[in-house]
Amino acid sequence: MLSEKNKILVESIKRLIRRGATSHLRKIVNKTHVGDLSVVFRSLSLNNQKQLFNMIDDIESKGLLFCELDKDTFLEIVEDIQLDSLVAILKEMQTDDVADLIAKLPEERAKAVLEKMEKEDSEEVEDLLRYDDDTAGGIMVPEFIALNQEMTAKQAIESLQTEHQDVEMPFYLYATDEYGCLMGVISLRQLVVVAPQTPLKEFMAKEVISVLPSVDQEEVARIVARYDILAVPVVDENRHLIGIVTVDDVIDIFRQEATEDILKMAGAGEEFIETKSVIRSTKTRLPWLFVSCIGGILASLIIGSFQGSLAKFTYLAAFIPVIAGMGGNIGTQSSTIVVRGLATGRLNIRDIWPVVLKELTVGLILGIVYGTMIGLVAQFQYSRVALAISVCSAVVSSMTIAALVGSLVPMVFARINIDPAVATGPFVTTSIDIISVFFYFQIATILLGV
Amino acid sequence: MLSEKNKILVESIKRLIRRGATSHLRKIVNKTHVGDLSVVFRSLSLNNQKQLFNMIDDIESKGLLFCELDKDTFLEIVEDIQLDSLVAILKEMQTDDVADLIAKLPEERAKAVLEKMEKEDSEEVEDLLRYDDDTAGGIMVPEFIALNQEMTAKQAIESLQTEHQDVEMPFYLYATDEYGCLMGVISLRQLVVVAPQTPLKEFMAKEVISVLPSVDQEEVARIVARYDILAVPVVDENRHLIGIVTVDDVIDIFRQEATEDILKMAGAGEEFIETKSVIRSTKTRLPWLFVSCIGGILASLIIGSFQGSLAKFTYLAAFIPVIAGMGGNIGTQSSTIVVRGLATGRLNIRDIWPVVLKELTVGLILGIVYGTMIGLVAQFQYSRVALAISVCSAVVSSMTIAALVGSLVPMVFARINIDPAVATGPFVTTSIDIISVFFYFQIATILLGV
Structure with a gap:
């Protein structure tokens, strides 16, 4: 969230832009710390960002600001900058930051920039570009004593x-x-x-x-x-x-990394996309929802195959959301705890069985608590013991299995070196949906004797 | 995750403990860096942790290790330490860390420790204890130049x-x-x-x-x-x-803060609980599931009130999970993006309308894409146009509303100074379940003309 100071700053800058008070604006921009300016930039439109950027007098500040901008914004702003000016800005920057920025540029432009830079500088940058972005080599600076x-x-x-x-x-x-x-x-x-x-x-x-x-x-x-x-x-x-x-x-x-993990768990991509366009945002989120769409269609086929039971006991349908929902939520709890535990080193990938066993126990206890509660509601509502018992056992099995799946899947993913964060969210809730619905109708069909 | 080096370390320490090779163990413990030791500790049982702790010769290392332990483990270990030894350990520690540890101790013990400490030191600690744990005053050190x-x-x-x-x-x-x-x-x-x-x-x-x-x-x-x-x-x-x-x-x-936010979003408490007991873990997670239980029961009442439609068209039940699931997943995406955006300062609390409008648009587009797809499946499966149209419009409205609710709720919470992280997860998915189910049956009842 913006601090009080920066809120005021954003407001005044927006007001000055509306009024076209260029000289006043220029004064404020050059008096503001780059750290604050980068925060302010995020609240402005692209055009306004460009306008403000061009008002910055200090070349070093321009470079510092570059590092703080989103990739998209950076590319838009940099497009309008002449090669000479760009090289002059990069010259004032830390080598690791220069390498990061050059990696973001279109290939042609990157080549042109590297050729224009002083030989010693460009060699250092090229050394860094050899390493993967997210390794020690990619983030180190070659300046040390x-x-x-x-x-x-x-x-x-x-x-x-x-x-x-x-x-x-x-x-x-x-x-x-x-x-x-x-x-x-x-x-x-x-x-x-x-x-x-x-x-x-x-x-x-x-x-x-x-x-x-x-x-x-x-x-x-x-x-x-x-x-x-x-x-x-x-x-x-x-x-x-x-x-x-x-x-x-x-x-x-x-x-x-924290942002990445959180977004991945929710199936919302890896990078923060809110500042991106609607189209980009839609594209990032589409594939994750596809998993849940296919899962939902599978669940509908399962329910369809129990049409005989449903025709006789229509009230069976009433408990589908609560059974799937309870399973989904406890599954999300389990997978979140495991994913975050692995990420922070609080959980050890080797302790797969104790962790899963503990989650299974917690799932069983909570399943019995809520199974009983929801079973009683079913009994009270429809006065049919067989339905109440079906609902109760479906909740117990759904929650127990959900805790098992929610903890086991990320542990196994981590073990085979797949990022456990992608294993949660859509994957876990969708598979729990399918399993829960199947168990529910299977139990009900047996108990109600259809 | 444990590094390769620490995995080997944990294995050898466990082996030496089993064998009772005390002198060898003592040598390893005192040669290992406290940073590594604290990681190793988390993989050991409480008894083994106590045993290792007592083997540490260097008082300063004992203090450093204290800071790295969970509250529960710290309290268990500290219980066995004599007052004099404890004060000696605290004397070697940074004042802010001492204040943190004393705040964790039972009141009696904390008082005894403060009385036993040298006057100057205990005054500094008491100064820090005056400030809230999570403010600048609570985390600052009084040692500066x-x-x-x-x-x-x-x-x-x-x-x-x-x-x-x-x-x-x-x-x-x-x-x-x-x-x-x-x-x-x-x-x-x-x-x-x-x-x-x-x-x-x-x-x-x-x-x-x-x-x-x-x-x-x-x-x-x-x-x-x-x-x-x-x-x-x-x-x-x-x-x-x-x-x-x-x-x-x-x-x-x-x-x-990242761990707290992630856990809160999944309704799994605030602190990392995997290392806690089953009972403790169950207690933390119970209330969050209660929200989803009540919501599920409400959804079952809504479906129950449409029994007439269900009796005539049993296949309506088949699409409950996919409609609720698609809504739930896109709602989680939206709320996660907003919560994380607010936490990292990428989103501004004042931009409530642009953000919600954008989410609404994304929800509508994705709703149309998946609504069409799932509607086609319904048509193919049951050959009833009215059902297909009902399912399609239910998915569209469920996903659009979910994106709206998922983005609006955390924005509003942040605005009225309630932590937006608690607004996601159970709250958002449960309310989306209820809304989706209601819209679905309402639309279907009208279109199928029951």
Whole structure:
């Protein structure tokens, strides 16, 4: 949600745009922090976003804003920018961010930009583009401070004063041996505190946590969170330092992964689509609903095959929604708990049986509670014991099976390396619908003796 | 999920416990990083956790591990620890973590611990306990570096070498005026780079982003993420610096909030419950299912009131699950997108009408697509045009209304300051069940001319 301050800002900017108060607008845009500006941008139309973007004087701010925009908005804005101006903006940006943006550009344009950039810069970017987007290699920055471990603290401070001006977050210094292999890490704080003549190797921390460039970004994020560090070095197979992943990127990863998981669980794509067009939004959501459509048609065929029972006891139909609904909801609870548990590391993929068994027990208990309740309603409503017992046992079996399916499916998916988040939502509720309806009519047909 | 390394670690620890290889176990426990140990702990039984905990020699590690444990596990372990040992462990911990743990203890024990602590420490803790758990005040640490802005860079470095040894993440120095009011911020890096005689006020950044202690932790986290800073200072109404919130806590907030939102949306409580007992788990999930139970009973009453139509056309029952299911699934998509959009700031609470209108359009388009498809299946199956048209229009209206309800409800909830995450899941799907069933039978009764 927008903070009070940004709400006011959005309102005034919109008012100024309506009035066409260009010079006033320009003043506000250039006085506002890019962090706030990116929030404000999301509340504006594309045309207004373009208009505001062109008012920004500071090239560095333009670059920072680029990183915060949606892919679609970025592409629209960037289309109107001349190659020279674009390269000038990219020059002010962090290498990892440049690589991200270039990966988003159409191939032709990306090539043109890389050719126009200074050789050293474009080589660094191309190095990063070699790695998958969502690996340590894809999110690392090649700007870090690596010093020979034989250097003294004093020499290290001097090198900070003269070189390494382009380092993003210079909170750790990495110490290497004569072959450039990572040997230790020193915090800036330690550097200031020790006697100036102490060599780095004497006070550096020697057990450095590092990752290979191929490690998944989620794993990198979990490492940073687990060890409470501000950056994790990325090394190749020979322990050569090739980059670092900083904590600000880790925060973005956690937010992005959480959003992805939530959307996937609801069958609403992977990326946040509300800001996209109706057509795009419809396209993303269509296939997920197809699963539930096919499942629903299957359920209708099952019910159709019990037409004999239905013709004799029409009130059987009345309990279809509550039986399917109770199963669907407890199934969603189970799968959500398992998916989130796996994602946060609270559940272990190896504990498949204890977890499923526990869910099964919870499903059975809740099934008996609600089965009895809904059975009593059926008895009270239609005064037929056989119906009441059918409804009750259908709820019990539906909820028990739903808890089983809801917990087992994501566990199995995780085990065979399919993202468990896609296993919930449409898949789980639809299969529960089918199973519930089948059990209900099967039990009722036997008990009512059709 | 456990990393390969930790999987092996869990396996060896379990094996050593089974064998009773105490001395070997003790060696492993004390060699393992606390970050890994906390992950391993979650895969062990309570008794084994207690056993391992007692093997840890380093008091500081014990404290770090405390912070990582679930509330239940922490309480079980802490019960067996003598007051003196407990106070010794807390003494090594960060003040904000101590306050968190003391807040978890039973009242008696908490009081005893605070009395036993050194006066200065317990006062700091009590200061923090005054603030709500989930506000800036509740998560800030009182350890920070504040220096007079008239000091020179050289004096500042000297003060780092002599004082401020207990500061958690000393990456920023805060400059204050003679009244202790926050005036500027300096990064450790700048301090090292400028000429030693430069006074702080000449190179400090003067526009410091700060928060009041009452600000919600989610807002604090968003500020840190938005401005890419490593800590945000907390000031009182007079701009006196009273604490800082560091980036490691911000990461925890984002993860915790995402988990909470996901669980709430599925009606599975707020806290992660898989590690809790079956009884506890059942209790948490029971009330949410009650909503869906009542809704289901209402739906059964509605269907019951259309018994006349059902008796004549039993095949009407066959399409109940698919109509309710399609509505339920698109409703979940809409509400998930809105809830997550509001949580991440991608959607603005003021844009209620554009968002709802867009969802309505998407619902209508998808409704027409799937309505036609399911209507054709009905026609093919039962060769009755009136039924096919009823089913088709029921799907269209169910999906359109579901998209409307799914997006409107969380928007309205957010507007009246109720957490929109609780509005999705059971509430949305259940009300859609009722509405869908009613529309379906109403349309069918008219078209089939019962």
